[in-house]
Amino acid sequence: MAQSGQDPVSNLADWTGAELLEGYARKSISPVDVTKAVIARIEAYExxxxxxxxxxxxxxxxDAEASERRWMRGEALPLDGIPGTIKENIATKGTPVPLGTAARPLDPAPVDAPPAARLREDGVIILAKTTMPDYGMLSSGLSSFHPLSRNPWDVSKNPGGSSAGAGSAAAAGYGPFHIGTDIGGSIRLPAGWCGVFGLKPSFGRIPIDPAYYGRVAGPMTRTVHDAALMMRSLTRPDMRDAMSLPYQDLPWLDLDIDIKGLRIGVMMDSGVGLGLGLALDGEVHASIEAAAKAFAAAGAIIEEVPAFITREMLDGLDDFWRQRAWMDIGALSDDKRALVLPYIHAWAEGGRSLTGAEVYAGMNQMMVMRNAAIAATKDFDFVLSPVSxxxxxxxELASPNHDPEAPFEHIGYTVAFNMSDQPAASVNAGFTKAGLPIGLQIIGRRFDDIGVMRMSRAWETMRGEQREWPKF
Known part of the structure; x- marks a missing residue:
């Protein structure tokens, strides 16, 4: 239920999904009133x-009126009447999928992609799609198609990316449920920089279409419990994803965990990316260190995880994705190519002259990264690190150092766990003196998504009172 003293009319946009379901069941609130409140929030903040x-x-x-009728008839669906958004690159029937770039044709999608289909089937009210940068290849809200997305905690700052709009929308209260995608940090980075919870699940846990190596969809919410509600729906099977895991009916809402005796690694040095003006921020270091001490006080055994990402791994990843991007961009007409964000065009063009051997070597370095991540973390139940x-x-910047020749310096903490299939979450660790959120990454063993959710919930409990969400 809502916090004591909440005005149910003015604050419905800030209720969690769990609170909304309880209110609907008691018939103290309606999906129509909630949707109107969220629409009003969007119109004020957007x-x-x-x-x-x-x-x-x-x-x-x-859709809210139809949901209200189902609740009144006693025929409510599992997530009936909860407002949410879907990242732009997850197809929804009838809506074009520009992939963040002005160079793409605006053809309506013929069907819902699996994550959108599962949420719609269970009664989620889809308010909108959320913005992303060109081709999803920036940790930024900078796009040649969408207006510049901003961070609710400080509108002069970036929300992160590529799930840029999703992170901003979750922090701003555009409904409780949001879903993003992640191939190198695109859920965790905006979740960390916007102060919300974001889960990059194990590869294949949530069916997605199109599916390709490293790509996952995952929930972005204000609470771990709301993400768990979403996971019950999102993980249902869909034959369109030939790379998905066999379905498991996991106890997503069982979020209790005994910290005592757990072996928890702490990775403060990712191995790369801390040069070029991106040294680990002192306030970030202090927040992650404080989280590790809190887990130690709860009985966990804390050990250091040595750095394992090398420059060769990151450069190989860069070569592979540059060439992959150039396959799309290079195939465009001159007029269309001129519409691509200049930063992305300059980065992708670096793949133009790569030989087949160089691209293969780059892909091989991604496998080397995968093996290194699993080897470095295998002796721990969980690993903690900064998100960035x-x-x-x-x-206005495309990346923290805004250099297309060094585009991935800031994803050293996140990208390895896309390559290794391991689940990893971002949960708010605190704030800087200037009021900007700091993300704590919690990494689990392969396929232990439930464990990562439970550890994230434990941290939510341990970290104490949160700041009020930003208001405009």
């Missing part, structure tokens, strides 16, 4: 945040 694409309030209200060496940076 001129400053620019987090949304294809916002459709009239369709959302029709830095906090949110200027909104």
């Amino acid at each position: 001129p400053q945040l620019q987090a949304l694409y294809a916002f459709d309030p009239s369709a959302a209200l029709k 060496p830095v906090v949110a940076y200027a909104a």
Whole structure:
């Protein structure tokens, strides 16, 4: 239920999904009133945040009315009437998928992709899509198609990316449920910089289409419990994803864990990316260190995880993805190619002259990274690290160092766990003196998504009172 003293009319946009389901069941609130409250929040905040694409309030209200009727008939679906958003690159029927770039044709998607389909089937009211940068290849809200997305905690700062709008929307209270995608940090970075919870699940845990190596979809919410509610739906099977895991009916809402005796590694040095002006920020270091001490006080055994990412691994990853991006961008007409964000064009063009041997070597370095991540973490139940060496940076920049020749310096803590299939979450660790959120990454063993959720919930409990969500 809502916190004591909440005005149910003015604050419905800030209720969690769990609170909304309880209120609907008691018939003390309605999906229509909640949807109207969230629409009002969006209309008030969106001129400053620019987090949304294809916002459709009239369709959302029709869906809310249908949800209200189901609740009144006693036929409610598992997530009936909870408002949410879907990242732009997850197809929703009838909406174009520009992938953040002005160079793509705006053809309506014929069907919902699996994550959107599962949420819609279970009654989630899809308010809008959320913004992303060109081709999803930036940790930024900078796009040649969408307006510049901004961070609700400080609108001069970046929300992160590539799930840029999703992170901003979750922090701003555009409904409780949001879903992003991640191939190198694209859920965890915006979650960390926007102060929300984001889960990059094990590879294949949530069916997705199109599926390719390292790509996952995952929930972005204000609470771990809300993400667990989403996981019950998102993990249902879909034959369109030939790389998905066999379905398991896991106890997503069982979030209790005994910390005592757990072996927890702490990785303060990712091995790369701390040069070029991206040294580990002192306030980030202090927050992660404080989290490790809190787990130690709860009875965990804390040990250091030595750095394992090498320059060769990161450069190989860069070569592979540059060439992959150039396959798309290089195939465009000159007129269309000119529409691509200049930073992305300059980065991708670096793949133009790579030989087949160089691209293969780059892909091989991704496998080397995978093996190194599993070897470095195998003796631990969980590993803690920063999500990023830095906090949110200027909104107008494509990356913290804004250099297409060194684009991945800030993802050294996150990308390895895409390659290794391991689940990893970002949960708020605290704030800088300037009021910017700091993300704590919690990494689990392969396929232990439940464990990562439980550890994240334990940290939510241990960290104490949170700051109020940003208001405009």
